[in-house]
Amino acid sequence: MEDQQEEDGQQEQLTSDGPGKEFEIYIKNEELVDKLKLLNYEDxxxxxxxxxxxxxxHYFVRSRNIGEQFFLFTSLAAWLIKKSGEESFSMPQEVRDIV
Incomplete structure (x- = not known):
């Protein structure tokens, strides 16, 4: 009985958010890229x-190669830290594990 009420509550939450809620992540990622361009990340x-x-x-929205995405994300975070004034912060290194 409680499980059914909980499921109904979750379904109601999804419905009240509207159909565009699932696309919000796409908009957030586009805003991220725009902000990076303002910081002149290309140069x-x-x-x-x-x-x-x-x-x-939409690079970080879909998971195609999570290892590559993780490396790029951590490298980007390190670059932003360095850009904010912490020049001694080191960039991550890409290491491939050989098994």
């Missing part, structure tokens, strides 16, 4: 090395 971050690729507007 700063992308020129650090060949491993750094331009971030497409």
């Amino acid at each position: 700063g971050f992308l020129k650090l090395g060949f491993a750094y690729k331009p971030i497409l507007k």
Whole structure:
């Protein structure tokens, strides 16, 4: 009985959010890319090395290669920390585990 009430409450929450709620992550990612462009990441971050690729507007929304996404995300975070004034912060290194 309680499980049914809980499920009804979750379904009601999804319905009250509206149909566009599931696309909110796409908009947030587009805003992220726009903010990075304002910080001129093309001339700063992308020129650090060949491993750094331009971030497409939906890059972090879909999980195609989570290892690559994680490396790019952590590298981007490190670049932003360095850009904020912490020059001694080191960039992450891409390491491939050989089994």
